[in-house]
Amino acid sequence: MFTGIVEEVGKMKSLKKQGEMMKLKVSASKILEDIQLGDSIATNGVCLTVTDFDKNSFTADVMPETVRKTNLRNLKPDSGINLERAMTPSKRLGGHIMTGHIDGIGTMVDKKKDEKALVYTFKISELLSRYMVQKGSIAIDGVSLTIIDAENDWFSIGLIPHTAGETILGELKEGDEVNLEVDIIAKYVEKLLGREDNEGAEGYTNEGQKSKLTLENLRELGY
Template structure:
């Protein structure tokens, strides 16, 4: 599990494609401080498993499914990437629950300065927008952000200078693709509200019967 608080920006050293998977090698420093084979590191919000590492790099396998559902397929040598290690048991929970299993991608449609903040507007498909609510949380390239505005086909976030400078958001421009992970709680709530849920579904009647209404 991750929290969406980026630890550092790394850089793609190389990508090797072979058959139905790829091997990505990333230059990094901070996330390597206690790295071990098999550890999880989120790369632009995508949870990857460390298969090799050295003093200044780590390598991970990337399956075709991951490449097709994320923006990792568009990375190249020199691309900056957001990096976060999996949360330790004693770590601070600074963002929100991020699984590292992205739901899809969005497109940056507008970037606008507003005083010290920068507004990013991101367009996304309806199946992603249904879980995005004003003042809710969303992970954009692995960054835990608060949704400031929502329309039928896009949402906006207001980013402080520190966040922009310490993540890949600062290098984004209109037209760029970003990885999106919806708030996992919203997806579980929706599942429980469906009549075909294994526990019979959650309804207003059930809530009232148990004293919640």
């Protein structure tokens, strides 16, 4: 599990294709301080397992599914990469709970300044937009951010100068693709409520069994 608070920006050292898989080598420093084989590292928000490391870098295998569904395939030599080690029980949860399992890709379509902040707008699929709400959480390339606004095929976020300077997000430009992980709580709520488009009736799970959790229940509980 991760928090979306990036610890450092590493650099892509090498990217070797092995059939539909890739072997990614990333140079870093801070996250290598206590690294072990088998550790999980959020790499642009993608949970990867350390398969080898030395004092200056770590190596991880990228599965075909991950190659197809994330922007890791677009990395070039010396590309900046947001890095975060898996959280520990004593770590402050400064962002939100993230799994490192990417739900899809967004494309930046607008970038503007608002005083010292940057406001980005991303185009997304409607499948992802259903999980996004104003002031809700979203992970972009492994960075925990708050949604400013969201509609059927787009959403916007704001970057304070610290986040722009300490992650690769400050260098994004129009047309760039980013990895997106939606708030996992939204997906669990959808599962419990039962999706109307799948089952045709509110309150049914994907297995067709009646769920005890309904919109009426949630309203009664104050949600």
